[in-house]
Amino acid sequence: EAIDTSLKIARAFTKRKKIISVQGGYHGHTGLSLQTGDAKYRTPFLFDSPDFIQVPFNDCKAIENALDIEVAAVILETIPATLGMVLPQKGYLKTVKDLCEKNKSLLILDEVQAGLSRTGKLWAFEHFDLVPDMVVLAKGLSGGIYPITATVIDQKLESVFHKDPFIHISTSGGSELGCVVAKKVLEISANSNFLKKVNTLAELFSSELQNLQKKHPKFFRGIRQKGLMMGLELKDDLAGPILTKTAFDNDLLLIYANNDPSVVQFLPPLIMEQKDIEFVITQLDKALKEAKILHPILKLKTTAQSLFKL
Numbered sequence: 001e002a003i004d005t006s007l008k009i010a011r012a013f014t015k016r017k018k019i020i021s022v023q024g025g026y027h028g029h030t031g032l033s034l035q036t037g038d039a040k041y042r043t044p045f046l047f048d049s050p051d052f053i054q055v056p057f058n059d060c061k062a063i064e065n066a067l068d069i070e071v072a073a074v075i076l077e078t079i080p081a082t083l084g085m086v087l088p089q090k091g092y093l094k095t096v097k098d099l100c101e102k103n104k105s106l107l108i109l110d111e112v113q114a115g116l117s118r119t120g121k122l123w124a125f126e127h128f129d130l131v132p133d134m135v136v137l138a139k140g141l142s143g144g145i146y147p148i149t150a151t152v153i154d155q156k157l158e159s160v161f162h163k164d165p166f167i168h169i170s171t172s173g174g175s176e177l178g179c180v181v182a183k184k185v186l187e188i189s190a191n192s193n194f195l196k197k198v199n200t201l202a203e204l205f206s207s208e209l210q211n212l213q214k215k216h217p218k219f220f221r222g223i224r225q226k227g228l229m230m231g232l233e234l235k236d237d238l239a240g241p242i243l244t245k246t247a248f249d250n251d252l253l254l255i256y257a258n259n260d261p262s263v264v265q266f267l268p269p270l271i272m273e274q275k276d277i278e279f280v281i282t283q284l285d286k287a288l289k290e291a292k293i294l295h296p297i298l299k300l301k302t303t304a305q306s307l308f309k310l
């Protein structure tokens with residue numbers, strides 16, 4: 001709903017209809033947010049508006065070509081998680097913001113996963129030298145427990161609600177209890193000592209994961225990392241689902257990226273203690289060993305299935 005709200009505000013403010021999003025990005029399964037995502041989730045519900053355009057991530061030229069006087073906004077995740085924690089290339093996000101400004105379009109950043117200190121700064125966009133027009137928050141805003149989201153807007157966009165503030169309301173919209181929790185989460189996340197702790201954990205994970213990678217170099221091929229937002233690059237598309245299963249068997253909850261199953265999303269809790277890293281790495285090591293054994297067996301099975309059309 002927070003994504004839908006941001007897109008509604010963009011349209012109302014700019015009086016333009018088109019929205020540009022990123023191929024393989026993910027912003028949710030409701031109304032307008034669904035339109036910004038993958039065709040596989042849209043087509044069953046007959047969502048196919050030509051006003052929603054998708055471009056590849058990290059491609060400035062594609063954004064430049066797609067921007068025209070009908071574009072209300074560009075929406076993207078600061079670090080697209082479902083695409084496999086792909087890190088923005090140097091200057092990409094700043095260029096997108098500049099192109100949007102030039103075209104009088106708005107830039108909406110979805111920080112549902114990347115925000116609230118996950119990357120080692122309070123907001124992930126702080127790493128990339130730009131300020132977006134809107135930021136969307138959720139999940140961690142209530143510690144992931146109580147449902148609350150937020151559409152944070154630049155003050156100029158408030159004018160959308162001046163004439164009639166009731167043009168966007170809902171029964172549970174205020175989320176009074178959620179606000180109490182979110183206020184506390186914001187207070188904790190913005191604390192410099194908390195951020196320092198997140199960055200220390202990130203450094204420790206970085207070196208431990210590099211060691212693990214050296215131990216399993218053919219299966220575990222690389223690490224994508226910004227703070228505690230991490231992606232483990234694996235051998236192939238089969239490897240992500242397999243590691244998800246073997247990690248679960250070893251008491252670790254992690255999941256492969258839906259739009260790039262060769263990458264596993266690795267998002268340890270920001271509040272974890274340094275002493276627990278050893279446990280996580282030991283279990284991940286076991287999970288990797290088991291995944292390496294399972295991989296050829298499942299590879300054979302899937303190959304046989306496709307060969308014999310089972």
Ligand SMILES: Cc1ncc(COP(=O)(O)O)c(C=O)c1O
Pocket residue numbers: 001003026027028029030077081110111112113138
């Ligand atoms: C980056 C991002 N944006 C938006 C959403 C949508 O959130 P919800 O499932 O609460 O609609 C998600 C959910 O996983 C997400 O990861």
